[in-house]
Amino acid sequence: xxxxxxxxxxxxxxxxxxxxxxxxxxxxxxxxxxxxxxxxxxxxxxxxxxxxxxxxxxxxxxxxxxxxxxxxxxxxxxxxxxxxxxx
Numbered sequence: 001x002x003x004x005x006x007x008x009x010x011x012x013x014x015x016x017x018x019x020x021x022x023x024x025x026x027x028x029x030x031x032x033x034x035x036x037x038x039x040x041x042x043x044x045x046x047x048x049x050x051x052x053x054x055x056x057x058x059x060x061x062x063x064x065x066x067x068x069x070x071x072x073x074x075x076x077x078x079x080x081x082x083x084x085x086x087x
Contacts, residue, residue, distance in 0.1 A: 006038045015063075016046035017078050017083060021054035024065045047081065 001007070020032035020052060029050060036048040053063045053071040 005035055009035075009038045009042050009044060012039075012044055017082060018046055018048045019051060019075075019078065020049075021051045021056070021058075023052065024054070024056050026056050047078060047079055051075070077085065 018032055018036055018039075020029045022026070022029045032048065032050075036046060039046040039048075051071045051074065053067050054061055
């Protein structure tokens with residue numbers, strides 16, 4: 001609980017881009033869902049994307065083309081938004 005970003009959600013003053021793979025063996029994806037819910041209930045702007053092609057922070061092999069296309073499109077959308085904000 002001490003490490004959870006939910007404990008500081010009310011103090012956040014920036015756009016949050018939250019990405020999480022549903023197969024992450026180190027951090028359960030439900031943690032990101034809970035954080036997204038806390039952001040929503042606090043009225044904080046954020047984007048939340050669940051992915052299926054990663055294992056924690058590395059792209060898994062053997063995903064097939066359809067998951068790569070689907071997740072790739074979602075990743076492109078988030079990166080595009082981030083670059084617009086930065087520009």
